Amino acid sequence: MIDNGLLVQMLIGALLGLSVYLPLAAGQLSLATPAFYAVGGTLAALLSTRWSALGATAAGTLPLGSLVLELLLGGLLAGLLALLVGRLVLRLQGIYLAIATIALVEILRVAILNLPFTGGAVGIFGIPQPFATAAGYVLPALALLALAGWWCQRLEGMPLGRAMAAIRDDELAARCMGIDTTNVKLSAFVLSAVLAGSTGALAAHFLNTWNARQGSFDVSITTLAFVVLGGSRSWLGPVVGGLLLTALPELLRPVGDVRLVLFGLVILLGPVLAPQGLITPALLARLGRWGEEKER
Amino acid sequence: MIDVLLQTLLNAAASGGVYALVALGYTLVFSVLGVINFAQGALFSIGGYLTYLLMGGRIGVNGALPGWGLPAGLPFWLALLLAAAGSGLVGLLVERVAFAPLRRRGAEPLLALITSLGAGVVLVNLLQLLMGAEGYAFPEAALAGLPNALVIGGARIRSVQVLLLAVCAFAVLVLTLWLERSKGGRALRAVAEDATTAQLLGINSEAMVRLAFVVSGALAGLGGGLVGVSVSLAGPYMGISYGLKGLAVLVLGGLGSVSGAIAGGLLMGLAEALVPSDASGWRDAVAFAILFAVLLLRPSGLLGRRPVDRV
Known part of the structure; x- marks a missing residue:
């Protein structure tokens, strides 16, 4: 049911969920994650296809070290x-913050669509692959998630x-x-952006092509849904x-075709049926007690 | 030269009018509940497709019922009115499902942003299941009796744009009069000012909230039908971009301000029309660049009345 490709996508989803969670943990609803994801992905796609020093070969492979460098640069930018x-x-x-961040996402999307060097509507394709199969991406994605979670x-x-x-409890x-x-x-916002940027760099290689659609308003919705469904009281939720x-x-x-309708229903009914999300403080407390009992 | 200028200004005013309709829809809901209904874009699409179907348009090959259509089409104006009413009813449904349960529980208002987004996703995808993802053009006979172009002072301008502008202006006029003069409109404004006091004065606040959603949905649906007949139906997602631009207009005019939404819509239409055609790809960014600038420089908008909490 879940093959390696889907597993990598799921891990990328979890990383983007964390990116939305970080500002929210400081009480700020920012929908800017797709903008930073797009920045990281576009940078990685440009660097690995244009910059020969990264060591991309004609066969379309890339040294692992270059991927790590791109993750760092994507996060940095x-x-x-x-x-x-x-x-x-x-x-x-x-x-107001939510709307401003939607505007940021849309401005960057239009910019990536129209800039002369980002490939227009088609985007950048043939991005070199550090791994021969999707299975290779599982480990770096998992490592990134483990690092972010830790x-x-x-x-x-x-x-x-x-x-x-x-x-978050009371700003005043x-x-x-x-x-x-x-x-x-600002620190929470920047951390969130760094995470999204690195995730974008990884995703660009995994997807093999990168275009403006990767960082659109739709992604704002889905990543927000991750946090809503999972819960925003702990990093485990997103x-x-x-x-x-x-x-x-x-x-x-x-x-x-009904699947997108069902997806919408999850976002629509989630906050009504489970306002705290799946991972609630009560659940974590129970898990904690359970863990202690086992240790004894 | 003069006809190009006239046509550009008319285009600006016509698309600005549609933006104003969408933004007014947001405004009504925002002023009574202090939240934004993100399903507004989906209601816009629904209005466009309903107008198409009511005029006797057939469902395309990728739809759920290929080739199906009403046995007889209605004239455009009647179809548009009924489609707006239909969108209003769907707007009421959105309120019942996405907003009412949260309000009853006294949940955080920002959650309504998420549930209404979910409602929008559901509606747009249901529409896609029914109609398919392809675009639809309205039948040639849609505006039979209307000449293709009008000649004003030697300048030829597209008559459908004039119609669009006229309908928008009429709708805005009716809405303003209703809000200012009628009992229902006054009650709505009282709830917007202070729901608790309005309730104490014998106004049924809940009913006014529902009414705001119906009118708001109808305005979005009207916009969808008008864009459908003047351009085409570009697919079920077409409303999303109008919904987002409406949001920009809303902020430009000031959240909760009716006159601000109208002025903001016209200004936005003008700003977009002024983008030179060789940079037309950037046109979609204009609205959001303005939005961004307004939020930072003057967060209460052009004619806003509520100050923004600043830190």
């Missing part, structure tokens, strides 16, 4: 963009993570406690949501 844009948009709150887990105990939680109170809310929100919701349309393929 996305992070820089986030630093620039974040200073401006994070002054906005609630629905970081998010650590974050909960760090001053930055605690400040993010405080802002957090500011009165002396928390530099602007910088904390991971579970990303894995499940990426697999769902594929697993529903036998159902035929």
